Amino acid sequence: MKLIKHTYAHSAVWLIPAMVIGGLFCFFMIEWITYEETDEYLTYEMERLLNYHEQFDDLPDFHKVADIIPDLKFEKPFFKDTLLLEPGDNEMIPHRELWFSINHSGQDFTIVLRHLLIGQDDIIRGTLLIIAGIMLLIALFVLLMINTIAGKIWKPFYQTLYKLVNFKITDPLPDFPATRIDEFKSLNSTLEYLLKKITGDYKHNKEFNENIAHELQTHLAIIRANTEKLINQTDNTEKPHHELKRIYTSVTGLSQVQRSLLLLSKIRNREYHQHEDVDLQPIVEQALEIFAEAISLRGISVHRELAPCHLFMDAGLAGIMADNLVKNAVKHNIRDGFIKITLSPSALLIENKGLEFRGKPEALLDRFSTGKDSNAGSTGIGLSIVSQICELYNFRLSYTIKESIHCTAVFFGERKDNTISEY
Amino acid sequence: MKLLIVEDNLKLLEAITETLSSVHLLCETATNYPAAEEKVFLYHYDILVVDINLPGGTGLDLIRAVKKQTATTGIIVISARNSLDNKLEGFDLGADDYLTKPFDMAELTARIKSLIRRRNFNGNDTITKGNVSIETTGREVRIGGRKIELTKSEYDILLFFFSNPGRVLTRESIAEHIWGDHMDLADSFDFIYSHIKNLRKKITAAGGDDLLKAVYGIGYKLIVE
Numbered sequence: 001m002k003l004i005k006h007t008y009a010h011s012a013v014w015l016i017p018a019m020v021i022g023g024l025f026c027f028f029m030i031e032w033i034t035y036e037e038t039d040e041y042l043t044y045e046m047e048r049l050l051n052y053h054e055q056f057d058d059l060p061d062f063h064k065v066a067d068i069i070p071d072l073k074f075e076k077p078f079f080k081d082t083l084l085l086e087p088g089d090n091e092m093i094p095h096r097e098l099w100f101s102i103n104h105s106g107q108d109f110t111i112v113l114r115h116l117l118i119g120q121d122d123i124i125r126g127t128l129l130i131i132a133g134i135m136l137l138i139a140l141f142v143l144l145m146i147n148t149i150a151g152k153i154w155k156p157f158y159q160t161l162y163k164l165v166n167f168k169i170t171d172p173l174p175d176f177p178a179t180r181i182d183e184f185k186s187l188n189s190t191l192e193y194l195l196k197k198i199t200g201d202y203k204h205n206k207e208f209n210e211n212i213a214h215e216l217q218t219h220l221a222i223i224r225a226n227t228e229k230l231i232n233q234t235d236n237t238e239k240p241h242h243e244l245k246r247i248y249t250s251v252t253g254l255s256q257v258q259r260s261l262l263l264l265s266k267i268r269n270r271e272y273h274q275h276e277d278v279d280l281q282p283i284v285e286q287a288l289e290i291f292a293e294a295i296s297l298r299g300i301s302v303h304r305e306l307a308p309c310h311l312f313m314d315a316g317l318a319g320i321m322a323d324n325l326v327k328n329a330v331k332h333n334i335r336d337g338f339i340k341i342t343l344s345p346s347a348l349l350i351e352n353k354g355l356e357f358r359g360k361p362e363a364l365l366d367r368f369s370t371g372k373d374s375n376a377g378s379t380g381i382g383l384s385i386v387s388q389i390c391e392l393y394n395f396r397l398s399y400t401i402k403e404s405i406h407c408t409a410v411f412f413g414e415r416k417d418n419t420i421s422e423y
Numbered sequence: 424m425k426l427l428i429v430e431d432n433l434k435l436l437e438a439i440t441e442t443l444s445s446v447h448l449l450c451e452t453a454t455n456y457p458a459a460e461e462k463v464f465l466y467h468y469d470i471l472v473v474d475i476n477l478p479g480g481t482g483l484d485l486i487r488a489v490k491k492q493t494a495t496t497g498i499i500v501i502s503a504r505n506s507l508d509n510k511l512e513g514f515d516l517g518a519d520d521y522l523t524k525p526f527d528m529a530e531l532t533a534r535i536k537s538l539i540r541r542r543n544f545n546g547n548d549t550i551t552k553g554n555v556s557i558e559t560t561g562r563e564v565r566i567g568g569r570k571i572e573l574t575k576s577e578y579d580i581l582l583f584f585f586s587n588p589g590r591v592l593t594r595e596s597i598a599e600h601i602w603g604d605h606m607d608l609a610d611s612f613d614f615i616y617s618h619i620k621n622l623r624k625k626i627t628a629a630g631g632d633d634l635l636k637a638v639y640g641i642g643y644k645l646i647v648e
Contacts (some may be wrong), residue, residue, distance in 0.1 A: 210503075214476050217503035218432045221525035225438035228528055231641060232591050245641050252595040255525045259604070290605060293576060297614050327605060 042098040066114035073108040456480030475502040533586040553632035566631040584645040593642040
């Protein structure tokens with residue numbers, strides 16, 4: 001949900017108590033004013049009657065007198081509410097009465113003045129109309145206000161967000177918009193600091209990888225070349241030959257491990273970001289092709305069910321993933337075993353016959369972890385490369401072993417769409 | 424046949440030069456970009472072996488310079504960087520082959536010889552050892568004029584030996600030559616053993632000379648008379 005919609009919703013919620021309190025206030029205010037005005041009118045009328053009586057010893061022709069009760073005397077005039085039936089619409093209507101006493105020719109009379117009050121239903125109706133009108137107006141203005149605020153005050157925030165979302169690690173650092181708002185200023189400076197650190201780390205890591213690659217590989221190449229030379233110079237019956245062989249084998253192994261580690265480090269550093277639409281089907285078929293010879297030499301039968309599977313990822317990494325998975329299935333297979341590969345748009349499943357494995361199969365995804373029964377030449381790094389690629393793309397990788405059947409599965413799942421438009 | 428080897432590490436440069444000179448290739452060397460650029464500008468080379476990481480510039484720029492000078496020069500890139508980008512860029516610029524460090528000298532020799540054959544610098548695409556000859560354009564192996572059928576891997580292995588006569592080829596080296604990065608298959612050495620066994624059987628059955636000799640515990644070697 002967008003920030004602006006949240007603001008609307010929250011504002012709307014706060015308008016409800018305002019409406020209730022405002023309604024009650026409005027109701028009592030109108031009621032109070034009605035009483036006030038009626039009482040004032042009745043008091044004036046009483047004074048007029050008293051004055052007239054004093055002057056002419058009679059009551060005026062036109063007056064609001066509702067009742068005259070003889071032989072009743074009250075010390076002080078008082079107000080009283082009463083309900084009277086209105087015969088016109090057969091309804092009880094509230095009235096206000098003012099009771100006061102006069103003395104006429106030695107006899108006491110109590111005069112009752114009466115005036116119509118506004119009914120409560122009328123007040124409620126009026127209150128509702130007023131509140132509805134005001135609320136409508138307020139809502140309109142709040143809407144306009146929030147829009148203007150979001151558009152003007154939050155603009156730097158949206159610009160920052162847009163730049164952040166579209167930022168790629170290889171891009172130059174983005175320029176965040178200048179703003180006079182302290183919070184945004186501190187947000188921008190914190191982001192700048194973090195991005196600087198992240199891109200710096202990325203660059204250092206990348207340089208480190210390249211330096212390691214260059215220095216180590218070059219020296220490994222020298223060791224290999226010279227060992228090779230010595231092997232050719234030495235007669236193979238001489239003793240040093242065995243030592244040379246050991247050096248040579250170790251150097252070859254080291255080169256491979258180092259290459260794999262570098263690859264792992266590069267994947268982890270997210271140096272592969274040529275993301276594109278990749279169809280995994282031909283890539284898996286190609287991987288099977290690479291190992292076709294090994295497969296036929298070991299008498300392994302292959303069952304394949306491959307459907308097109310489109311993924312948005314780096315094509316190179318897709319190849320590395322497929323190669324390593326197929327290789328794993330071939331490598332840990334047995335003579336005359338089988339491989340079953342199923343590729344659907346949502347998952348890649350590889351089942352292969354292998355040796356029984358005791359222990360946690362998940363542990364095999366860790367670097368350098370190999371089964372006890374694994375053959376020589378296995379570095380145990382292939383699956384951790386696959387695991388790293390899966391982590392990068394939010395794929396779920398599972399490795400299970402049921403008796404002697406190993407099953408590796410990669411579930412591609414839904415890719416989150418993290419695009420955002422500039423406000 | 425004149426080669427220019429550009430590599431900033433002197434020890435590796437020495438190892439490469441020594442190996443290539445031993446197979447009668449004329450090598451000149453440069454250890455940095457300006458020196459290499461000057462040589463390329465002054466002289467003509469048939470093949471350039473170039474490292475990507477060079478002091479004073481990148482090997483990719485050198486490839487551009489060479490291609491401008493003489494478009495026919497064959498180019499082999501050797502690089503520590505195993506990144507695809509570089510590989511593709513190198514091929515785009517006209518590099519003929521790409522080797523990732525560390526590589527075997529036997530592999531480098533084979534690649535250079537293959538490049539020489541492809542460029543047909545000698546006007547000759549047939550290599551003969553004993554009574555066995557390989558015609559590389561048609562990928563055919565003949566024994567005394569009679570063709571024998573080999574699988575792809577057997578052919579590749581035989582050609583690898585023919586490119587490195589008299590040199591011990593380790594099992595690792597052969598495995599890497601055929602399977603590249605995937606040489607660490609559990610029993611790749613067994614596969615090589617059976618490939619070579621089959622290869623020898625096919626050659627001797629057709630009356631060919633048994634040229635391949637096992638070097639105990641290490642690998643094999645093509646005997647040269």
